[in-house]
Amino acid sequence: MDSASAIDLSRPAARGLSRSLRGGLRGGEYTWALAFVVPYIAVFLTFVAYPVVYGLWMGSEPGLYRELFADPIYQSTVVNTVLYLALGVNVKMFLALLLSGFFMRPGWWSKVLLLIFVLPWAVPAISTFISIHWMLNGEWGFLNNVLYKLFHVEGPYWLNDRWTALGAVIVSHIWKWTPFWTLILLAGRMAIPLDIRDTARVDGATGLRGFVYITFPLLANLYLICTLLSTIFLLGDFTAVYFVSGGGPANSTHVLATLGIREAFEIANPRLGVAAVMSALPLVIPLVIVLMRKLRTAEVQL
C-alpha cells in the first residue's frame, strides 16, 4: 500500500523528466517511433526535396531567364496563366459557394442531383478532357452539331482561335473541379451548428441576409483557404490545357506548366523548361507561406 503510493508519487516526476528528454518515449519506444517515421522522411528526401534542389540548380542560370523573357510564346503564356488563374479560380470558387447553398436544400432531389453532380470529379481527367476536346471540334464536334440542329447556327472552330480555346480550357477546368470544392464548402456549411442557423432564422436573417451576415462570415476562412489551395492546384494543372487545347493554336494557349514540359521535352531544353516553371516562384512562394500558416491554424478557426 505504502510502496504503491510512493511509486504513484514518483511516477509523474520521472515521466515529466523523460518527456522533456525524448518526447515522452522510453528508449525502445523511441527507436520504434523513429523507425515508423523514417519511410516518409526517406520518400520526402528522395522524391520531393532532391527534385526541388535539383530543379533550383537546373534553373539557376540568369541567362536562361533572359532567353525566356524575350520569347513571345513565353509572354503570351504569362498572360494566359494570369487569365487562367483569375477566371478559373474565382468563377469556380464562387459557383461552388452558391451551389453548396443550393445542395443544402432538404429532400431526395438535391441528394440525387448531388450524386450526378460529382461525376466530373469522379471520372478520370484524361477521359473527360479528351471528350471535351472532340466535342469542340469545329467540323464534327458535338457542340457545333447541337448549335446547328437546334438553332441553325454554324459554330466557330473553337480550338482554332486563341481566346475561344483558352476559354474552353478555363470552362473545362471549372467543369471538372467545381464539384470537388462544392463538396468541401457543403461540408463547411454543414459544420455550422444548427442552433446558430435557427437563431439567425428567428432573428429574421434568412435568404440573402442570412448569407451575408451569418453564413459567409462563418465560411470566410474556409473559402479563403480553398481559394488559395485551388490557386496552387490550378497553377500546376497540366492535364486540362494539354488535352483540351494542347497549347494550340500555334502555341498561343500554353500555361506555365505546359510550356515548361514543351521546352523540356519537345524542344529538348530542360533547363529552359525548369526556368519557365520557376518564373512562377514569385507568385508561388508567398502563396505557400500564407497557405502553410493558414492551414496550420485552420483547426482553431473552424
Next chain:
Amino acid sequence: MSMIAADTRAADARLASSVAAAHAAVRRRRHLETVGVVVLSAIILVWTILPIYNMILISFEPEGDVFTDHIWPRVLSIESFWGVLTQGHWYLEHFWRQFANSLYMGAWVTLLTLVIGSLTSFSIGRMRIRYGWLVSNAALLTYVIPASFLAIPFYRIMQNYGMANNLWSVIASLVAFATPYAFFVLQEYGRSIPIEVDESARIDGASPIQIYLRIYLPLMAPALVAVGTYAMLLAWNEYLYQFLLLSSKSSMTVPVALAQFLNSDQSPWNYMMATAIIYALPPVAIYYAFRRRMTAGLTMGGVKG
C-alpha cells in the same frame, strides 16, 4: 389552416382576408421557388452530363459514323467496346497489359500511401515523437507544391537512377505526393480516438508495433478507407508523370496509350471513347462505393490541409 380558421371565426372579415392574401403570397413564392429549383437543376444536370454524354454517344457509334452530325445515337453499336476488350485495333493491341499496369500502379500507390501515411501519423500523432512538427511541415510543403512543377527534375533524376520506363518511378512520385494528404487526414481522424487507449495498452506491456497493428489500424479503418480511395483516384487521374516516365508500349498505362491516339488526325474516336469509358469505370465504382467516407476525409483534408 384549420386553427387559423377557428381563431378568425369570431374576428372581423378584414383579418381573414389579409391572412388569405398572405397565404396566397407564400404559396406564390413557394411556387416560384419550385420553378427556380427545377430550372437550376436542369441546368446543372445538362452542364454536368454533356461531356460524359458525348463520350458515351461516340463510343456507341460504328466506326464510320463518328464523322457525322447527329446528336442522338442512331444505332447502338458495341463494336468499339468489343474492339477494346479483344484488343482489335492496332492502337489497342496492348490494352489489357496497359490496363493491368494501371491497376498495378494504382494498387501499389494505394498500399504504400496507406502504410507510410499511417506509420507517420502514428509516430507523430500518437507517439508524439520529438521534432514531429518538422515532418508535418515537410508534408505540408509537399502538399502545396504543384507536382507538375517538379516533373522535369524528377524525370532527370529517374534517368540517373536508371528507373526511366519503369512503373516504380511513377509509383514513387505518386506516393510522395499522396502521402502528405493521407498523413493529414489520418492525423485529424486520430484526434477523435482518446490517447488513453494507447496508454493503457502500453501499461499492459504492448510494444509500439503491437499498438499500431492491433489498436491503431482497426480504430482508424474509416479514415484508412477514405485515404486509400483518395490515393487510388489520384493515381488514376494522373497523366504527366506516367507520360514522361513510361515510354514503351508494354510498360505504358492506359492514360498514356489513350493520349497516343491524339497523335493521328484520323483517330478512331469511337475506340478512344470506349477506352476512356472502360478506364473510367473502376474509379467511378470505387468512388460511389466509398462516397460517404470519402466526403468526410475530403473535408478534413480540405479544411485542415
